[in-house]
Amino acid sequence: xxxxxxxxxxxxxxxxxxxxxxxxxxxxxxxxxxxxxxxxxxxxxxxxxxxxxxxxxxxxxxxxxxxxxxxxxxxxxxxxxxxxxxxxxxxxxxxxxxxxxxxxxxxxxxxxxxxxxxxxxxxxxxxxxxxxxxxxxxxxxxxxxxxxxxxxxxxxxxxxxxxxxxxxxxxxxxxxxxxxxxxxxxxxxxxxxxxxxxxxxxxxxxxxxxxxxxxxxxxxxxxxxxxxxxxxxxxxxxxxxxxxxxxxxxxxxxxxxxxxxxxxxxxxxxxxxxxxxxxxxxxxxxxxxxxxxxxxxxxxxxxxxxxxxxxxxxxxxxxxxxxxxxxxxxxxxxxxxxxxxxxxxxxxxxxxxxxxxxxxxxxxxxxxxxxxxxxxxxxxxxxxxxxxxxxxxxxxxxxxxxxxxxxxxxxxxxxxxxxxxxxxxxxxxxxxxxxxxxxxxxxxxxxxxxxxxxxxxxxxxxxxxxxxxxxxxxxxxxxxxxxxxxxxxxxxxxxxxxxxxxxxxxxxxxxxxxxxxxxxxxxxxxxxxxxxxxxxxxxxxxxxxxxxxxxxxxxxxxxxxxxxxxxxxxxxxxxxxxxxxxx
Amino acid sequence: xxxxxxxxxxxxxxxxxxxxxxxxxxxxxxxxxxxxxxxxxxxxxxxxxxxxxxxxxxxxxxxxxxxxxxxxxxxxxxxxxxxxxxxxxxxxxxxxxxxxxxxxxxxxxxxxxxxxxxxxxxxxxxxxxxxxxxxxxxxxxxxxxxxxxxxxxxxxxxxxxxxxxxxxxxxxxxxxxxxxxxxxxxxxxxxxxxxxxxxxxxxxxxxxxxxxxxxxxxxxxxxxxxxxxxxxxxxxxxxxxxxxxxxxxxxxxxxxxxxxxxxxxxxxxxxxxxxxxxxxxxxxxxxxxxxxxxxxxxxxxxxxxxxxxxxxxxxxxxxxxxxxxxxxxxxxxxxxxxxxxxxxxxxxx
Numbered sequence: 001x002x003x004x005x006x007x008x009x010x011x012x013x014x015x016x017x018x019x020x021x022x023x024x025x026x027x028x029x030x031x032x033x034x035x036x037x038x039x040x041x042x043x044x045x046x047x048x049x050x051x052x053x054x055x056x057x058x059x060x061x062x063x064x065x066x067x068x069x070x071x072x073x074x075x076x077x078x079x080x081x082x083x084x085x086x087x088x089x090x091x092x093x094x095x096x097x098x099x100x101x102x103x104x105x106x107x108x109x110x111x112x113x114x115x116x117x118x119x120x121x122x123x124x125x126x127x128x129x130x131x132x133x134x135x136x137x138x139x140x141x142x143x144x145x146x147x148x149x150x151x152x153x154x155x156x157x158x159x160x161x162x163x164x165x166x167x168x169x170x171x172x173x174x175x176x177x178x179x180x181x182x183x184x185x186x187x188x189x190x191x192x193x194x195x196x197x198x199x200x201x202x203x204x205x206x207x208x209x210x211x212x213x214x215x216x217x218x219x220x221x222x223x224x225x226x227x228x229x230x231x232x233x234x235x236x237x238x239x240x241x242x243x244x245x246x247x248x249x250x251x252x253x254x255x256x257x258x259x260x261x262x263x264x265x266x267x268x269x270x271x272x273x274x275x276x277x278x279x280x281x282x283x284x285x286x287x288x289x290x291x292x293x294x295x296x297x298x299x300x301x302x303x304x305x306x307x308x309x310x311x312x313x314x315x316x317x318x319x320x321x322x323x324x325x326x327x328x329x330x331x332x333x334x335x336x337x338x339x340x341x342x343x344x345x346x347x348x349x350x351x352x353x354x355x356x357x358x359x360x361x362x363x364x365x366x367x368x369x370x371x372x373x374x375x376x377x378x379x380x381x382x383x384x385x386x387x388x389x390x391x392x393x394x395x396x397x398x399x400x401x402x403x404x405x406x407x408x409x410x411x412x413x414x415x416x417x418x419x420x421x422x423x424x425x426x427x428x429x430x431x432x433x434x435x436x437x438x439x440x441x442x443x444x445x446x447x448x449x450x451x452x453x454x455x456x457x458x459x460x461x462x463x464x465x466x467x468x469x470x471x472x473x474x475x476x477x478x479x480x481x482x483x484x485x486x487x488x489x490x491x492x493x494x495x496x497x498x499x500x501x502x503x504x505x506x507x508x509x510x511x512x513x514x515x516x517x518x519x520x521x522x523x524x525x526x527x528x529x530x531x532x533x534x535x536x537x538x539x540x541x542x543x544x545x546x547x548x549x550x551x552x553x554x555x556x557x558x559x560x561x562x563x564x565x566x567x568x569x570x571x572x573x574x575x576x577x578x579x580x581x582x583x
Numbered sequence: 584x585x586x587x588x589x590x591x592x593x594x595x596x597x598x599x600x601x602x603x604x605x606x607x608x609x610x611x612x613x614x615x616x617x618x619x620x621x622x623x624x625x626x627x628x629x630x631x632x633x634x635x636x637x638x639x640x641x642x643x644x645x646x647x648x649x650x651x652x653x654x655x656x657x658x659x660x661x662x663x664x665x666x667x668x669x670x671x672x673x674x675x676x677x678x679x680x681x682x683x684x685x686x687x688x689x690x691x692x693x694x695x696x697x698x699x700x701x702x703x704x705x706x707x708x709x710x711x712x713x714x715x716x717x718x719x720x721x722x723x724x725x726x727x728x729x730x731x732x733x734x735x736x737x738x739x740x741x742x743x744x745x746x747x748x749x750x751x752x753x754x755x756x757x758x759x760x761x762x763x764x765x766x767x768x769x770x771x772x773x774x775x776x777x778x779x780x781x782x783x784x785x786x787x788x789x790x791x792x793x794x795x796x797x798x799x800x801x802x803x804x805x806x807x808x809x810x811x812x813x814x815x816x817x818x819x820x821x822x823x824x825x826x827x828x829x830x831x832x833x834x835x836x837x838x839x840x841x842x843x844x845x846x847x848x849x850x851x852x853x854x855x856x857x858x859x860x861x862x863x864x865x866x867x868x869x870x871x872x873x874x875x876x877x878x879x880x881x882x883x884x885x886x887x888x889x890x891x892x893x894x895x896x897x898x899x900x901x902x903x904x905x906x907x908x909x910x911x912x913x914x915x916x917x918x919x920x921x922x923x924x925x926x927x928x929x930x931x932x
Contacts, residue, residue: 455671455673456675458669458671458675459671459736460688460692461641461642461661461662461663462640462641462662462663462665462669463663463689463692463736463740464663464666464689464692465663465688469692474677478678478679
């Protein structure tokens with residue numbers, strides 16, 4: 001780390017190149033958006049007039065409150081789902097743990113907007129469940145009415161963030177913590193209130209603030225459910241219908257970014273200085289106890305109920321994709337493969353575009369991720385922490401904001417050979433995806449690099465390998481697992497990204513899969529093929545997630561047993577590599 | 584028997600200083616290590632011994648002063664051009680390479696033809712007795728075997744100097760003694776200038792031709808193990824190597840005279856085994872002084888009994904050899920202590 005600063009040329013050039021990339025494609029566009037929000041549209045002078053206009057317009061007031069309401073309620077509902085699940089797994093001995101782990105992954109492999117339409121058909125006013133309820137009991141429940149629909153879809157999709165973080169926090173509590181409290185006289189609720197709860201709290205808050213952020217920024221779900229009076233859809237609609245000179249889109253962007261930063265700050269505060277991984281060698285986790293029969297039945301009932309909820313978008317989507325007509329009925333009238341035929345005939349371009357874009361974006365991400373991790377952790381270049389900070393900052397920038405920023409910034413730059421503005425060239429979609437997914441890849445690469453002990457590099461240098469040879473022969477091979485996991489995560493999440501791409505798609509032939517699903521779902525006739533395309537998306541993401549889990553598992557197996565040569569593993573608090581998490 | 588041989592060279596360190604940010608870790612080190620010598624840096628943790636070793640290998644912040652290997656000034660050279668072999672405390676074997684690939688690495692970096700690499704790797708593995716393990720991964724080896732691979736990987740490049748950074752600290756006690764002997768044997772066979780870093784005085788004493796004792800970034804004393812033990816230059820060395828009675832101020836003898844009164848700014852040192860514990864009144868030899876005290880504490884250590892005896896305001900450690908059936912003093916007993924004045928050292932600080 002503290003190596004002599006000789007022959008630093010290569011690394012410096014690399015750092016400058018990365019900085020330029022981040023500057024041009026992240027800092028400048030976002031800065032532009034913020035700047036325009038504070039600019040008088042006529043005179044160009046700095047002003048707060050746009051914000052005053054915003055808060056004086058009743059539609060925007062309503063959208064603002066709706067966004068906060070939906071995000072908060074989603075956090076609440078997601079907590080109601082996640083808390084019992086994490087409690088069951090960490091507290092009791094029973095076989096449902098595998099089911100719960102599955103529950104933690106299944107929702108994440110489908111972007112929320114894909115399942116939204118299917119959820120309408122299952123839970124909507126005339127959906128299967130309400131038809132049955134009405135027939136049997138004579139009443140209906142407005143699951144999907146208005147904002148309820150967004151809340152339901154989002155919380156079913158994002159509760160794993162709470163589940164993963166809270167379970168990790170609970171698992172990290174050493175049994176000795178609990179036993180020593182008991183030894184000193186605490187038990188029952190006092191034990192829970194004074195020991196278990198405070199130790200698990202940071203994990204919960206981190207997960208909950210992440211859910212808030214994701215829901216607040218989500219564009220696809222409200223759009224698909226035709227809910228326009230929320231912030232992200234408003235930003236999108238203003239820009240696409242009125243034009244990129246309308247200041248309201250920028251004002252909304254600033255509000256979105258502010259709330260994102262706020263959520264991240266809360267999560268950071270929760271975890272700061274609270275590395276509660278108190279587990280000693282040998283026994284970890286809280287005391288587990290066996291369940292009595294009736295308790296077991298209760299647990300399984302809760303789990304199965306949640307599992308049904310969580311799987312409903314998948315099941316609904318599958319039925320939609322195979323059904324002929326599905327309207328005012330519990331099940332589709334008949335089943336057919338026609339939608340798949342149609343989809344492959346019409347949407348082949350979407351799929352190949354997606355594979356190309358997500359593949360390129362993920363490649364850019366792991367190259368940048370590896371380079372940034374190396375510069376930050378292995379060189380003494382001045383300001384290196386900023387590189388990490390800015391790259392990670394992309395987490396706080398919602399897709400809509402990136403979209404608006406790119407449109408505004410790059411519309412004037414003509415790409416020479418193709419002779420188009422950069423903002424409407426397909427490559428800009430790839431760059432947007434790369435920037436948005438960079439934090440995931442960077443986290444994976446950083447974790448991988450931190451597991452490579454500096455001594456392994458020094459040993460190579462001692463035996464005659466230069467810095468670059470050492471990187472090639474020791475560092476990168478040892479990081480392979482992490483890099484691969486980062487690639488797959490970036491790829492999977494990029495392939496179903498909607499919010500930035502929807503604004504940057506200029507011609508249909510350049511559009512990726514997520515955009516295709518959105519287009520199909522706009523018409524009743526398109527729902528079948530749209531659902532079929534959705535199934536393709538689920539398969540791509542599911543397969544990628546599976547591969548990434550296998551890769552992580554395998555590298556971890558390789559690592560354990562190598563004993564002394566590997567530095568201890570740092571716990572990753574926010575489950576970045578745990579699965580896909582489309583914004 | 585071995586073809587791995589190199590011309591032994593000296594290592595010269597001139598006025599070396601080094602800081603981590605504001606913290607000065609080495610403060611003006613001067614040292615010459617003779618060709619073929621087994622030399623040890625001994626000191627407590629934080630003394631700078633590892634930093635000094637790493638500076639010789641080219642790791643860590645750029646130091647002030649000069650480091651010469653043979654006649655070459657290597658101070659400015661990057662690690663990969665120095666050709667000094669270092670064995671790391673944690674061995675630092677690359678987990679993604681087999682034992683053979685690990686050992687071959689340095690030769691590959693030196694663009695040695697493949698055929699020669701194979702031969703030399705086999706040679707080195709044979710030397711450490713691990714030829715049969717060549718195709719294994721480091722994770723499939725025991726700690727001692729990993730240590731041997733690390734050693735083979737280093738000597739195969741025929742380094743001009745061999746650097747060992749606490750290489751034995753991760754091994755269990757029995758293995759440590761075995762490895763210590765093996766390393767020494769190998770070093771003598773290869774006639775390789777070797778620098779060994781340890782905080783364990785026994786390790787240092789049993790292996791080294793000479794030892795440099797470090798504390799707080801300064802060399803306290805350089806000498807052979809016996810010299811350091813018998814003639815410590817200062818309080819730190821006396822205390823760090825073995826057990827010592829360090830007396831500040833006067834000490835009253837049995838006949839009432841006061842010893843060391845004139846040595847106001849000095850510390851008096853003598854070893855626990857240089858005293859002869861006897862029942863009162865006690866007999867003094869021709870050069871002996873006789874002290875009178877009371878047994879405050881007793882530890883039975885097998886081959887000896889260690890007493891804490893209170894003499895005036897001082898508490899002295901006295902080691903009495905134990906032979907089968909020998910009677911021991913009990914706590915509270917009044918005893919006489921004979922001390923040969925030839926064994927008393929006056930330390931200046």
